[in-house]
Amino acid sequence: MKHYRAHLLVCAGTGCVSCGSFKIKEALEEEIKKRNLQDEVQVVATGCNGFCERGPIVMVQPDGIFYQLLTVDDVPHLVEEHLIKGRPVPKLMYVPPAEKQPVPKMKDIEFFKHQRLIVLRNRGRIDPEKIEEYIAFDGYEALAKALTEMTPQTIIDEILASGLRGRGGAGFPTGKKWAACAREKRTPKYLICNGDEGDPGAFMDRSVLEADPHAVLEGMIIGARAIGAAKGYIYIRHEYPLALKRMEIAIGQARESGLLGEDILGSGFGFDLEVVEGAGAFVSGEESALIASVEGRIAMPRQRPPYPAQRGLWGRPTVINNVETWATVPNIIRRGAAWFSGLGTETSKGTKIFALVGKIANTGLVEVPMGITLREIVYGIGGGIPDKRDFKAVQIGGPSGGCLPAKMLDLPVDYESLTSAGAMMGSGGMIVMDDKTCMVDVAKYFLNFLQDESCGKCVSCREGTQRMYEIVKGITEGKGQESDLALLEELARITKDASMCGLGQTAGNPVLTTLRYFRHEYEAHILDKRCPAGVCKSLIRYVVLAEKCTGCQSCKKACPNDCIKGTLKDIHLIDQSHCIKCGACKEACKFEAIEEQRDEAIQII
Amino acid sequence: MAGKQKLTIQDLAKIREKTKSLMTIREGEGRARVTVHMGTCGIAAGARDIMDALLEEISKANIQDVIVTTSGCAGLCGAEPMMTIEFKNQPPVKYGHLTPEKLRKIFVQHILGGQMATDLVLAVGSETVY
Numbered sequence: 001m002k003h004y005r006a007h008l009l010v011c012a013g014t015g016c017v018s019c020g021s022f023k024i025k026e027a028l029e030e031e032i033k034k035r036n037l038q039d040e041v042q043v044v045a046t047g048c049n050g051f052c053e054r055g056p057i058v059m060v061q062p063d064g065i066f067y068q069l070l071t072v073d074d075v076p077h078l079v080e081e082h083l084i085k086g087r088p089v090p091k092l093m094y095v096p097p098a099e100k101q102p103v104p105k106m107k108d109i110e111f112f113k114h115q116r117l118i119v120l121r122n123r124g125r126i127d128p129e130k131i132e133e134y135i136a137f138d139g140y141e142a143l144a145k146a147l148t149e150m151t152p153q154t155i156i157d158e159i160l161a162s163g164l165r166g167r168g169g170a171g172f173p174t175g176k177k178w179a180a181c182a183r184e185k186r187t188p189k190y191l192i193c194n195g196d197e198g199d200p201g202a203f204m205d206r207s208v209l210e211a212d213p214h215a216v217l218e219g220m221i222i223g224a225r226a227i228g229a230a231k232g233y234i235y236i237r238h239e240y241p242l243a244l245k246r247m248e249i250a251i252g253q254a255r256e257s258g259l260l261g262e263d264i265l266g267s268g269f270g271f272d273l274e275v276v277e278g279a280g281a282f283v284s285g286e287e288s289a290l291i292a293s294v295e296g297r298i299a300m301p302r303q304r305p306p307y308p309a310q311r312g313l314w315g316r317p318t319v320i321n322n323v324e325t326w327a328t329v330p331n332i333i334r335r336g337a338a339w340f341s342g343l344g345t346e347t348s349k350g351t352k353i354f355a356l357v358g359k360i361a362n363t364g365l366v367e368v369p370m371g372i373t374l375r376e377i378v379y380g381i382g383g384g385i386p387d388k389r390d391f392k393a394v395q396i397g398g399p400s401g402g403c404l405p406a407k408m409l410d411l412p413v414d415y416e417s418l419t420s421a422g423a424m425m426g427s428g429g430m431i432v433m434d435d436k437t438c439m440v441d442v443a444k445y446f447l448n449f450l451q452d453e454s455c456g457k458c459v460s461c462r463e464g465t466q467r468m469y470e471i472v473k474g475i476t477e478g479k480g481q482e483s484d485l486a487l488l489e490e491l492a493r494i495t496k497d498a499s500m501c502g503l504g505q506t507a508g509n510p511v512l513t514t515l516r517y518f519r520h521e522y523e524a525h526i527l528d529k530r531c532p533a534g535v536c537k538s539l540i541r542y543v544v545l546a547e548k549c550t551g552c553q554s555c556k557k558a559c560p561n562d563c564i565k566g567t568l569k570d571i572h573l574i575d576q577s578h579c580i581k582c583g584a585c586k587e588a589c590k591f592e593a594i595e596e597q598r599d600e601a602i603q604i605i
Numbered sequence: 606m607a608g609k610q611k612l613t614i615q616d617l618a619k620i621r622e623k624t625k626s627l628m629t630i631r632e633g634e635g636r637a638r639v640t641v642h643m644g645t646c647g648i649a650a651g652a653r654d655i656m657d658a659l660l661e662e663i664s665k666a667n668i669q670d671v672i673v674t675t676s677g678c679a680g681l682c683g684a685e686p687m688m689t690i691e692f693k694n695q696p697p698v699k700y701g702h703l704t705p706e707k708l709r710k711i712f713v714q715h716i717l718g719g720q721m722a723t724d725l726v727l728a729v730g731s732e733t734v735y
Binding site: 002003004005006007009040061062063064084086087125126132135137138139140141144147148257259265266 | 625
């Protein structure tokens, strides 16, 4: 390694990579070489910065300048201006919505300003494929401490005292899990990292694995020491090729440096790890299903207890934690339980990563202290709802979570508050919806996902999710009956009570929370046969307003289904029996002569 | 860096010390900040040679807590090549009419030693910004 006067940190998380950040990196390197700056400027590929909406992203240090939405064509100008002449380039900087002045520095951008980085502390800062960069920022210091200054019991005590709870969804205290496994006399014991992130719109674990794989490894080695495991598995879904690649590289480097294998750091303690590629089923995120999958069987949950801490992988005592949980562990060991438990609320300590997606200005990945309000996340960090629309709901906790309305925006984000509001922490997916979203349609979407992903072992879940889906689908098609709502509630309750695993036990949540907070929308669909948001296609129709139509034929040309009739300068007519309600005609019309009708009159015609 | 040799705890600390200083730049902080003015006038007057000499001296001295940046024309084109040295909580010091030889002197005296090379100083402090 050598001294460079400037570091260009190119975001190489999956989001930016798919926007072409590797091409930007190549172009930067080429241009820097052309200008003969290769000995003074270093180009580094880092993990996800979180501001995925604005990718590809390049951060220039030591100036702290944040460049966004870059194209290869911007590169020569950027190099010439910033690196040769020392003039940062305003036109490549971030401009907040509804403002004109760019914000040059990353630390001044609202999206970054309010975040608290612990698990993601190395994101956008180190090259995840270089172990020495991880070590430079105190990497493996916690491991050294755990191996030399601590006993297995004091490690467990520290984790217990920190108040860390599982980040995968259920929020079980991590220290208790470890203690239960450490008590077991039988050996060998195993460790598993659950990287089977299946919630639609969630990408927290992927980003941690991509941005800081060594943090996950370090956490696992510390955990292995605490419970006395000699072997561990990292289960990463097949759909995450970059995370898989970086984890393999990290494991290789750790082995080469003797941080994995026998006699780690000369302590006499040995531990090794293996990556298992998941085949991609939502239910494999459930711990007993995941264990079955590692064993080579179909990912189906089994009845618990006994819990994995007693009977886990191959019937042996096993600790299974989520990616984010493992990556939190080294921070607690290094900085102490008191420091960690000083963050967050009474029952929820530390920080949590959320994937902020949907109708939100700043789509991306954020790490915030527990107890922050939804409003601060949605409006402060997220920048509010784009296109001047109104906030309607935020869906938290994935398919098993719930939709919270605007009146819940001041709810603090912690395990208990979210659960009592009918949602759940889940793994950290946060989908923001605007007033153009139909909540019945949202419930339908999640039910469809769940009935598809249900493994089918429990009748209540297999049949329950399917029946709920059919009923809600019927409601969106205008076939709903008044008795449907009571039936839905009953089905949701039974599915919850009679199913064995987390999938079934929470499958009713999308229905129950939308019914709890948006019952009027269901009623509008059922009683008035009307979709207030104008989303459900069976309940809207497009008509030509005769007095405004000029017969220009724009709509006719735009119609993808050829169902608009009319000759030039004559009033046109939409054939309702073939209309697919795509709205292309309305967009094409320059005379506002096409109207979208949402009222009950539709049904009479 | 991470060789085939198994690391000991001492090795780990050594790697950290060695790489940490190289990485301070990623935090955007350092003991001193040196700005070489590289506007058109600066480049024409030889700012490139000043930059090369500066980076060479830094790597020779094996110090990593000095941040080197570039900036545009400082307005006094007649005094180019120019450079500004800033220490934390001290007013910036500007040097002008630089040559690689003068730079080496300033480097030893001011950047390493913390004493202004008074005979070469152009100005101390910065312009008032409204």
